[in-house]
Structures are given as structure tokens and as C-alpha cells.
Amino acid sequence: MIHRSFLLQWILVVIFTVTIIYLKMKLNFLEDHYKVLHNAITQEQNNVQTGNEVSEHSYKSAFDDLIIIYNRVPKTASTSFVGLVYDLCKHNKYHVLHINVSNNMHTLTLPNQIQFANNITVWNAKKPAFYHGHVAFLNFEKFGVRQTPLYINILRKPLDRFVSYYYFLRYGDNFRPHLIRKKHGDTKTFDECIDAGQPDCDPDNMWLQIPFLCGHDPACWEIGNSWALEEAKRNLQKHYLLVGVTEELTEFIEILQIVLPRFFKGAYNSFLHNNKSHLRQTTQKINPRPETIDKIQKSVVWKMENELYNFALTHFHAVKKRLINASPQDVNQRFMYEKIRPK
Template identity: 75%
Template sequence: MILRNLPFAQWVLILILVIVIVYLRQRLNNLEESYRSLHDAVARIDARYNNGHAEARRGIEDDLEDVVVIYNRVPKTASTSFMGLVYDLCKQNKYHVLHINVTNNMHTLTFANQVQFANNISNWNNIKPAFYHGHMAFLNFGKFGTKRMPLYINLLRKPLDRFISYYYFLRYGDNFRPHIIRKKHGDTKTFDECINSGQPDCDPNNMWLQIPFLCGHDPACWEIGNSWALEEAKRNLQRYYFLVGVTEELNEFVEVLENVLPRIFRGAYNFFLHNNKSHLRQTTQKLNPLPETVDIIQQSVVWKMENEFYNFALEHFHAVKRRLINASPQDVNQRFMYEKIRPK
């Protein structure tokens, strides 16, 4: 009865209110439906991202299980001490270690053996992950059509220090295998006396070793004083070597390796610092050269080239170390992610 007696204007107002309520309810239903659709779309994208992330993670893990490291170790650069660490870690970190033993201690392979070596290491899957080591020149696997390059690492040493250490090693051996009679056993001439008498054992040309080891198998690499070989060794270090450290900073070399390749070197740094094998091989008797002897050596072309290469490697290693061990807050907090992935 009350509604029936309402003026016409109020009837119109009520009708408008009803229409507004119906409209708002319809809009709310549409918004709820849109929200559900958006939620489902986000859920699908999230699921796709998580699946892709999981696949990427599995891919990375599979790659790490397939990793091959080659350490073509230069003689008298603390390589035995470093390899003691690698052998100690292989069981707990579940990888294989293999020594490359070339006939007559040759540093280069014949071309046929280069092909076989590259294919053998690339395809020997049941031994992976693997760590190979030996006194052998760098070999570029890419030229043989292999699908994946191994991770090359190496250690270099100040060329005169390495040369003198090797000179006395050939005469007195070391504390690693003290009972082995070396080929210069009984020769008691000091390095200074050798230089003064012009003996071939201390000819500065004999320092030509670290450059050819990283230069590779090209015959020009082993031509003493070849300037192309020096530049090629630098190029290889930059392009193909995962990491090249220096003997004088062996601890930091191990620390960097653990940070960037934990699949092989997990726990290496702490183990290296606190076990008794950090300096596994030391030359039994070694005398520092006189200043005048050092001056003679440093006048030679080979020392200048080898020293240039050593300093190049040292600078490169320091650049890596600065951004990892001595990292700035910006580097420490650096992350990367993938966005705008298409198609959806």
C-alpha cells in the first residue's frame, strides 16, 4: 500500500536504483570472471616458467656431469702440489682423474694422435666428469669437429724462478721422490757457475716453455723466440682457457676454482689450506742466483718474451680474482634473469 501511494518521481528513483544495483552486480560478476581468467593465466605462465627453470637447472646439472677439465701442466710450476689436491678430492666429489702419459715425455702429439685424443676425450662418456692432466701442449678441440670444448686450466710461474728450480731439480731431485737419481746427478755446478762458463744447461733459450705450452701444437709455437707464438699463447689464454693462475698465488687459484667450478673443486680451498700436501714437491737443494746472473738472463730475448707472457697471465688472473675474491658490493649482489620469453 505504501509503494502504491508513492509519487511518480520516487517510483522513477527506485527504478533507477534497481537498474544500478543490477548493473553493478553484473560488473562484479564480470570482474570475478576476469580475475579467475587472469589467475589461471598467471598460473599457467608460472608453471611454464617453473618447468623451464627446472629444465634449465636439469640441463646445467647434466652439463656439469658431462664436464671435462684438462690441466696441461707446465713442469716446475707447483703442478704436483695442485694435483695432490685434485686426487684427494676425486672420491668425495665423484669425478675421475686421468694422467696423460705421452711416449718419451713428448709435449706434442702426432697429427693422428691429436685426432684420436680429441675424439676419445669427447666421447668417453662413462668416465665423465673427468679431470685429465699431463705435460702436454694445448690442443684446440674445435679444429677436429668435436661438439664440446674441454675446460682448460693451467698454472704459470715467474720464468727465471721456474728455470732455476728445474736446473737444480735435474741435479738434486726433490722431496716427493727423493730416491730417484736425476739425469744430472753428481753435477754440483751452481746456476751462477753454469752461466759464467756458458754451459748449455743454463742457456736462456731453455726457458722457452710456458709460451709453447699455451700456444699449442703448431710447429711455430716451438720455434724459440717466435713472436707469433707469444701472441697465439695470449689469444689461447683469453679464448680457450677456463682459468690460468700463477704459482706465486696458488691458494687464490684454488679459491677461485672452488667458487666457479664447485662440481670438481667443492671443499678444495679449506682442504688445501689445512692439509700437509699444499707444497708436495720441493727441490732438495736450490740456490738463489747472484744479481749479476739475473742481469745476464734478463738481457735475453726469450726471458723478455716469457716474462711478458707471465705478466699478461698475471694481470688476467688478477682481473678475475678482483671480481670474485675481492668483489665490490655491486659484483657480490649481481644476479641475472630471463624475461619477455616468447612465444608464450
């Protein structure tokens, strides 16, 4: 009888001890959980005040859904830039897609505009995505899609681009040196072409950078249309994240690395140190005579194209000043949210 009583007491002591241990473990867990929760809430409040994303997951989701469109203008160093984009895509985990419009057309029909806008915005398997092609600007807002892409572009001094394209059609480039171009065998220099008044060096052929930024409206492609020039400027201001210039391509890449590291992390050093910074160079090119330049610069189209180029250059320099050549005030700039209600 005494033995049974002792056994019962021993069992009760064990149960009590185990219960105490369990309660202590539970209390410690709750304290740790409270600390984690408290720290998370505090961090979340700080993130909201400073404008950061609430969590790493939501931060990644926002940028993993990103779409960039580079509607590249021919002969502006676009091949060199796109080569860099392809080099980075695997490491930075994004997709690159070339927009190839049949018959080398720069505009889409209205049904294709709608299909294109809807297609790339819902093609989640290819996001984040970088699209590039020789296609005019397309305003996604008018199609009612939920997501609008970020546009970027590069412009070049119009006469330099025009002369480069003239010789490119005759001699090709070092990118595909064995490809025969459509003017192959024509050894006439640009100066001789201007003197002879031939159509393929007509200054009206410079009308390209304006319509590329202007868009799909038929008026954009009317040579010398003043509305098209103003529309190109408006689009540059309103719809383009960044428009750089060929003459400052390195700085363009440096700014993109700062602004969009999700795509361009490591781009600056890669561009400086690889052998693709001048991926496509025209095989033979002769600079025009001063009198030829003077004749070209008297044309209406050159004046309008040059106006757009200088407009873009001014904007680009303003961005560069505050990022690359930033003042201490700009470098240390922060923003936060305050007086958030309800609490």
C-alpha cells in the same frame, strides 16, 4: 519381499557412499596435482628468467658431462695442485686421468691429436673428467667434436721456474727423494753454469710456457718466435677458463672452488689444512746472484716469457678482483631473461 527391497536399498546406499568417497579422493588428488604442476611451472618460469637450469636433472647432466684439461707446465707447483685434485675426486665424484705421452713428448702427431680429441669427448664412462699432463694446448674446435673441454693452467715467473728446474735435475725433490735425476752428481751452481756458458743453463731453455699455451703448431716451438707469444696470449683469452700463477696458488684454488664447485667443492680448506700444499720441493736450490739475474733478463727469451707471465697475471688479478675481493655490486650481480617469445 520387504526384506529383499530393504537389502537392495542398502546396497544402493553403500554404492552411492563409496562413489562419493571416490569422487572426493579423486578431486583432492587432482587439486594436489594441479598445485604441484602449477608450482613447477612457476618455478620453471622463474628459472628461465634468472638463467638457472630448468630442472635439477638437467643441471646435473650439464656438469656431469664436463671435461677439464690441465696441460701442466713443469716446475709450476703442478704436483701440489694435482695432488689436491686426486684427494677430492672420490668425494666430489669425478674421474682423474693422467695423459702420458711416450718419450716425454709435449706434442702429439696429427693422427693422435684426432684420436685424443674424439676419444675423451665420447668416453662417457669417465665423465665428469679431469685430465692432466705435460702436453701442449690442443684446440678441439678444429676437429669438429661436439664437446670442447675447459682448459686451466698455472704459470710461474720464468726465471724462478728455470732455476728450480736446473737444481731439480741435480738434486731431485722431496716427492721422490730416492730417484736419481739425470744431472745427479753435478754440483755446479746456476751462477757457475752461467759464467761457464754451459748449454743446460742457456736462457733459450726457458722457452716452455709460451709453447705450452701456444699449442701444436711447429712455430710454437721455434725459440723466440713472436707469433708464438701472441698465439699463447690469444689462447689464454679465448680457450682457457682460468690461468693462475704459482705465487698465488691458494687464490687460484679458491677461484676454482667458486667457479667449478662440481669439481672443487672443499678444495680451499683442504689445501690450506692438509700437508700437501708444497708436495714437491726441490731438495737444494741456491738463488742466483744479481749479476746472473741481470744477464738472464737481457735475453730475448726471458723478455718474451716474462711478457706472457705478466699478461696472465693481469688477467688472473682481474678475475680475482671480481670474485675474491668482490665489490658489493659484483657480489649481488644477477641476470635474467625477459620478453620471451612465443609465450
